[in-house]
Amino acid sequence: MRVLVTGSSGFIAGHLVRRLAAAGHEVTGLDVAEPRRPVEGWRDVRLDLRDDEGVARVVAEARPEVVFHLAAQASVSVSMREPRLDIETNVIASLTLARAAAEAGTRRFVFTSSGGAMFGAPEIVPAGDDTPVEPRSFYGASKASAEKYLKIVEWETGMTVASVRPANVYGPYQDPHGEAGVVAIFAQRMLRGEPVTIFGSGTDTRDYVYVDDVVEAQVRASEAPGGEMCVIGTGEETSTRRIFDLLAQHCAYERAPVMGPPRAGDIARIALDSTRARDVWGWTPQVPLDEGLARTVQSFREQL
Ligand SMILES: NC(=O)c1ccc[n+]([C@@H]2O[C@H](COP(=O)([O-])OP(=O)(O)OC[C@H]3O[C@@H](n4cnc5c(N)ncnc54)[C@H](O)[C@@H]3O)[C@@H](O)[C@H]2O)c1
Structure with missing residues (x-):
């Protein structure tokens, strides 16, 4: 085609x-x-x-x-x-x-x-x-x-x-330099050993x-x-704090998150x-979150 x-x-x-x-x-x-x-x-x-x-x-x-x-x-x-x-x-x-x-x-x-x-x-x-x-x-x-x-x-x-x-x-090759794409941003910063900021309380959920x-x-x-x-x-709703914790495990990152102010326009919860x-x-999701995060971290690690 x-x-x-x-x-x-x-x-x-x-x-x-x-x-x-x-x-x-x-x-x-x-x-x-x-x-x-x-x-x-x-x-x-x-x-x-x-x-x-x-x-x-x-x-x-x-x-x-x-x-x-x-x-x-x-x-x-x-x-x-x-x-x-x-x-x-x-x-x-x-x-x-x-x-x-x-x-x-x-x-x-x-x-x-x-x-x-x-x-x-x-x-x-x-x-x-x-x-x-x-x-x-x-x-x-x-x-x-x-x-x-x-x-x-x-x-x-x-x-x-x-x-x-x-x-x-989320996934490999997502731009980690933007202001969205929390998985890419967190993973990249964790792998570099840099501080990671969670904006708001960390309880906001996304799908x-x-x-x-x-x-x-x-x-x-x-x-x-x-x-x-x-x-x-x-x-499934996953909180930002849970994303932080899961990625921290995959990246062997031991620092606590820096808590920042909530960002204007961010909604409290969403899942689809x-x-x-x-x-x-005939579509259903095939890749569970923890598996997808593992693949993403592996890819970022290879790129670094
Ligand atoms: N990433 C997400 O979580 C997400 C969620 C829902 C919908 N989307 C949608 O999926 C699509 C792809 O998103 P992404 O995350 O890959 O974003 P991305 O920013 O990585 O890719 C968008 C691409 O569009 C190109 N582009 C922008 N303006 C252009 C223009 N005027 N002419 C030609 N190219 C132009 C950019 O250079 C960029 O390469 C977008 O339509 C986005 O709105 C993304």
């Missing part, structure tokens, strides 16, 4: 392009940033998705049967500081890419949305796909809006649009899903006949109920 993957220099799409190339697909990766790992087995294009003409040209050349769209302004705090950048990248560029893909004959478009940011602070946890969409950040609003725009492209063009809505994704499980959901979404929107999570993903894509 001919496949286009956007965001290919990033964390999740970096895993996806490798899996697709290993399966023998003809893959074009597109990202504005240089890849942090060697490119082997796919065509790698450097382009800002906000460049409409460039996007039309790349899509017309690649003629993808399937597009996996993961490139995004993926930071909640950047979205609050620069909502225009967030809207341009996550909504307008997604719309332009989808229309260009449909024009080039793409059959399926798999959008990566967000399960964590979509529902704000839901009354019932774990939150399923029927939970009211009430984002509390511009990032969440941009992902929810993009889903709506892409559904209109589906009606307009007949190209099937699916939406994968992951919880908190941590391993990157290979998210990639599997994307592949299944691309193979399913309908354009479904499904949250992808384990259903992936019943719909199980029903329509």
